[in-house]
Amino acid sequence: MTGETNQVKWRGVRPVAGIDGIWPATGATRILKDNSQLGVGTAIVYTVPADTKLYLSGASLSSRQAVQDAATAGLGIRTAGDVHVNWLLYHWYYRIAEQCQSMAYLPAVGIPAGYDVYVNSDHANVAVRGIIRGWLEDVGGGI
Secondary structure, X not given: OOOOOOHHHOOXXXXXXOEOOXXXXXXXXXXXXXXXXXXXXXXXXXXXXXXXXXXXXXXXXXXXXXOOOOEEEEEEEEOOOOOEEEEEEEEEEOOOEEEEEEEEEEEEEEEEOOOEEEEEEOOOOEEEEEEEEEEEEEOOOOO
């Protein structure tokens, strides 16, 4: 960890260059993205660019089911080959309803280059919206 080593010069918070998943590195790019899906399908919220790593510090999922039927809506992570890795937030429906959920992650969830964060619905009468926040750091050629 780099920063001021002379403790006599410290004023307030000790300067740090970044702590993996806790504190963004100097020069990190803040990310705030959202996307929606109406009906059956998948919509990409964000694709992590090459040679970077996304640190996801928070996420929100809101969805609405318009008919009495079984349905799901989710905010997930998938690989560059579209293989599902994990659900960040997920809603199940059996009745007409609306749900909204938010989560803060500490430490932040690290997502490698090429991966997608996406929203998904499996029913024609479901509307879903995902929002993510975090930061992007350069990893200089791979993770």
